[in-house]
Amino acid sequence: MPDRPDGGGGPEEPRILVFSTNNISDPGIDLAGSSHLHYPPGVVVIGLPCTSGVRPEWVLYAIQRGFDGVFIAADGEECGYLSDCTERSARIFKRAQDLLTEHGLEPRRLKMAAICSVCAEPFVDHIREFSAALAELGPVTAAPVEPGSGGSAPTGLAQVRKGYE
Amino acid sequence: MSDRGEKARTSGRDRPHGNRIGVYICHCGGNISDYVDVERVLEAVKDEPGVAVAKTAMFTCSDATQQEMAEDIREHGLDGLVVASCSPKLHQFTFREVARRAGLNPYQYSQVNIREQCSWAHTDDRAGATDKAIRLVRGGIARTRSSLPLTPLVVDTVPRVLVVGAGVAGLRAALGLAQVGLEVVVVEREAEVGGWVAGLGELYPHGRHGGGLVAGLLDQVRAQPGITLLTGAELVEKSGAFGNFQVEIRQGASRTVRADVGAVIVATGFETYDPPAGEFGRGRPGVVTLPEFQRFLEAGTGALVYEGRPVRSIVYVYCVGSRQGPKAGGGNLYCSRYCCGAAGHLSNRVADRDPAVRQYHLYRDIRTYGNLEAIFTESRNRGSVYIRFDESEPPVVSGDAGAGEPRLKVRVRDLLTAGEELDIRADLVVLVTGMVPRPNEELVRTLKLPVGKDGLFSEIHPKLRPVETVVDGVLICGACQGPKNSSESVASALAAAAQGAAVLKKGYAELDPLVAVVDPERCDDCGQCYPACPFEAIERVPHQGREVASVRRAVCKGCGACVPVCPAAAIDLLGYTDEQIRAMIDGLLKETA
Numbered sequence: 001m002p003d004r005p006d007g008g009g010g011p012e013e014p015r016i017l018v019f020s021t022n023n024i025s026d027p028g029i030d031l032a033g034s035s036h037l038h039y040p041p042g043v044v045v046i047g048l049p050c051t052s053g054v055r056p057e058w059v060l061y062a063i064q065r066g067f068d069g070v071f072i073a074a075d076g077e078e079c080g081y082l083s084d085c086t087e088r089s090a091r092i093f094k095r096a097q098d099l100l101t102e103h104g105l106e107p108r109r110l111k112m113a114a115i116c117s118v119c120a121e122p123f124v125d126h127i128r129e130f131s132a133a134l135a136e137l138g139p140v141t142a143a144p145v146e147p148g149s150g151g152s153a154p155t156g157l158a159q160v161r162k163g164y165e
Numbered sequence: 166m167s168d169r170g171e172k173a174r175t176s177g178r179d180r181p182h183g184n185r186i187g188v189y190i191c192h193c194g195g196n197i198s199d200y201v202d203v204e205r206v207l208e209a210v211k212d213e214p215g216v217a218v219a220k221t222a223m224f225t226c227s228d229a230t231q232q233e234m235a236e237d238i239r240e241h242g243l244d245g246l247v248v249a250s251c252s253p254k255l256h257q258f259t260f261r262e263v264a265r266r267a268g269l270n271p272y273q274y275s276q277v278n279i280r281e282q283c284s285w286a287h288t289d290d291r292a293g294a295t296d297k298a299i300r301l302v303r304g305g306i307a308r309t310r311s312s313l314p315l316t317p318l319v320v321d322t323v324p325r326v327l328v329v330g331a332g333v334a335g336l337r338a339a340l341g342l343a344q345v346g347l348e349v350v351v352v353e354r355e356a357e358v359g360g361w362v363a364g365l366g367e368l369y370p371h372g373r374h375g376g377g378l379v380a381g382l383l384d385q386v387r388a389q390p391g392i393t394l395l396t397g398a399e400l401v402e403k404s405g406a407f408g409n410f411q412v413e414i415r416q417g418a419s420r421t422v423r424a425d426v427g428a429v430i431v432a433t434g435f436e437t438y439d440p441p442a443g444e445f446g447r448g449r450p451g452v453v454t455l456p457e458f459q460r461f462l463e464a465g466t467g468a469l470v471y472e473g474r475p476v477r478s479i480v481y482v483y484c485v486g487s488r489q490g491p492k493a494g495g496g497n498l499y500c501s502r503y504c505c506g507a508a509g510h511l512s513n514r515v516a517d518r519d520p521a522v523r524q525y526h527l528y529r530d531i532r533t534y535g536n537l538e539a540i541f542t543e544s545r546n547r548g549s550v551y552i553r554f555d556e557s558e559p560p561v562v563s564g565d566a567g568a569g570e571p572r573l574k575v576r577v578r579d580l581l582t583a584g585e586e587l588d589i590r591a592d593l594v595v596l597v598t599g600m601v602p603r604p605n606e607e608l609v610r611t612l613k614l615p616v617g618k619d620g621l622f623s624e625i626h627p628k629l630r631p632v633e634t635v636v637d638g639v640l641i642c643g644a645c646q647g648p649k650n651s652s653e654s655v656a657s658a659l660a661a662a663a664q665g666a667a668v669l670k671k672g673y674a675e676l677d678p679l680v681a682v683v684d685p686e687r688c689d690d691c692g693q694c695y696p697a698c699p700f701e702a703i704e705r706v707p708h709q710g711r712e713v714a715s716v717r718r719a720v721c722k723g724c725g726a727c728v729p730v731c732p733a734a735a736i737d738l739l740g741y742t743d744e745q746i747r748a749m750i751d752g753l754l755k756e757t758a
């Protein structure tokens with residue numbers, strides 16, 4: 001892994017992409033910050049409405065493009081949309097791990113845990129553990145793919161208008 | 166939007182925007198800038214593709230900065246806005262409004278959280294936090310660049326509400342709604358209204374008679390011409406969407422009533438826990454539940470006589486059916502709230518009638534919060550004895566009494582006297598039974614009500630949106646949502662009435678446009694998305710001579726659960742499209758050096 005751009009020395013922390021959910025796990029991650037609980041700054045978050053909306057292909061893409069790992073901060077039993085969100089998330093998790101394996105990437109690069117809206121400490125614990133595990137695993141060896149590869153074509157305005165009708 | 170759309174099409178891209186973005190990075194008075202070099206962040210992002218204006222501000226949420234953003238939007242013709250400050254939970258609404266006021270589509274604004282999820286989480290690592298902030302802002306810019314101008318769906322609303330359940334909660338909600346000029350249809354399954362309270366005698370905390378309270382409410386309801394009360398009736402069908410539901414009610418065996426309503430308030434209440442035979446001696450003569458005991462007290466006056474035998478000693482066992490943690494074998498985890506107060510209150514009524522009756526309260530914890538504490542204090546002052554037991558060693562009720570003795574014996578280990586084992590003789594053992602969800606599968610299915618793990622109906626947010634469900638226009642109140650005593654039930658009923666009225670009195674409602682859309686060109690009608698949507702928002706429609714899936718915008722809740730199930734990648738959730746997520750991933754990864 002490259003050295004830190006600030007020249008501060010030491011190997012860079014693993015880069016982790018977190019998929020959170022707007023109403024459940026994101027407030028939990030916010031609370032970690034509000035409580036000044038520290039975790040590695042290589043962790044960045046994309047918020048979605050619900051864990052059941054994570055496309056396995058996004059997990060693959062994130063790792064193929066340069067993240068060392070993806071953490072799904074699931075809304076679990078607390079999901080306000082779906083009573084079977086946990087089962088759906090588990091299926092998505094499995095498919096994403098299979099995709100990673102198919103592409104020669106370690107399925108361990110994906111981790112999932114339910115993070116509730118006040119689960120600040122559990123989040124930080126999971127992330128620290130995951131970060132350490134990824135550091136041990138070392139960098140992704142496969143060459144990164146081109147931006148946008150594997151993606152579906154943009155949702156055009158015409159299509160949106162269709163959706164609105 | 167049409168002329169912009171034209172321009173886009175002639176330029177060969179079906180997207181007229183994303184090229185003139187304003188980026189505002191907040192110091193938050195030091196909350197961010199003490200830990201993140203915001204000027205470095207500005208330098209790093211100001212030349213990102215599509216950025217037309219980039220600035221830092223001491224407080225982006227201040228009036229002055231909001232004003233400046235609005236001016237920039239107009240002056241530079243901005244078509245995208247990125248604000249990097251605090252959590253979207255705080256100011257997303259503020260900045261959406263800034264965009265709207267300045268004529269920018271609010272859905273082309275992205276909030277980037279560089280406070281809770283950056284500066285505050287990395288107060289120990291300025292270089293790391295700054296690097297991360299740059300990535301986060303780039304992610305936000307990427308997202309905005311591929312955002313679409315969306316408009317909320319505006320629907321006309323019908324000024325009428327359906328209230329399901331005519332307990333105190335439902336009756337009080339109906340009155341509240343009628344008083345602000347909305348029509349109400351109340352549907353009650355039983356022949357009589359009033360739910361539990363109608364059958365209760367003197368209630369805590371004010372000693373009012375339950376039946377009398379309900380009779381008074383019913384008089385007021387009858388005096389309102391806008392309220393239609395249907396008893397012996399049930400909701401059997403609901404169609405349409407928020408603001409304009411069509412409901413079908415079956416009354417008795419033959420009558421069907423149809424109505425258009427703008428919203429539905431569910432106030433279907435609870436049942437009390439029914440202990441199976443054997444639990445705490447249930448099944449033995451003299452072992453009664455709390456409602457049975459209450460009815461027994463209601464039915465007589467003077468000294469207590471139960472089944473022909475004078476009552477000299479009563480044992481209460483608390484938390485029966487409530488707080489059944491792992492030590493108690495699991496089950497209902499919650500506290501039922503009403504029972505400590507109700508049992509204490511009844512023990513005081515016993516003391517009113519015969520102060521010589523010995524009363525023993527076997528409890529795990531007493532939860533007489535707020536003013537209910539006075540009931541507990543009165544009960545102790547009047548001679549009730551409180552004995553604490555451990556949940557892993559509950560009292561044992563047996564009945565091996567000799568002639569002329571009280572029939573029952575309760576053995577309990579008293580935690581507060583160093584674990585001494587006590588045998589208490591009792592004429593009556595009252596199982597202080599908690600609340601359990603009332604079976605209502607039909608209603609759950611018809612309204613698509615969200616049911617929590619505990620079997621009770623769940624709100625969107627316990628603190629901030631306590632009476633709304635994820636189903637737009639379907640509100641919940643009273644004890645169907647969670648254990649509540651009658652004043653708490655009425656308070657939530659009035660909250661639901663106010664929430665319903667707030668929307669319906671306007672006459673129209675705006676629905677969030679962040680819904681799923683299907684690309685009909687890509688959809689091959691494989692059928693997988695239809696069952697994936699619990700809200701039945703996806704329907705099959707004809708498209709150029711074949712059939713494809715299509716999302717009913719007013720019904721879609723925007724969860725996105727249909728997106729990953731589509732093998733053709735034909736479904737996108739607006740605001741979180743495949744293109745946006747991938748662009749964000751790239752933005753978040755770009756080197757910062």
Ligand SMILES: Cc1cc2nc3c(=O)[nH]c(=O)nc-3n(C[C@H](O)[C@H](O)[C@H](O)COP(=O)(O)OP(=O)(O)OC[C@H]3O[C@@H](n4cnc5c(N)ncnc54)[C@H](O)[C@@H]3O)c2cc1C
Binds near residue numbers: 352362437503608
């Ligand atoms: C023994 C006992 C003593 C209590 N003592 C007190 C006290 O002293 N003070 C106090 O404040 N609280 C007391 N409570 C609590 C109080 O009873 C509740 O807070 C109150 O009843 C809650 O009102 P509700 O309208 O939410 O529910 P409910 O009273 O349960 O009313 C719900 C109504 O909805 C109807 N319904 C259900 N499903 C449907 C359907 N599908 N379609 C149509 N109608 C339907 C039911 O028939 C019922 O009429 C006591 C409770 C018990 C059991």
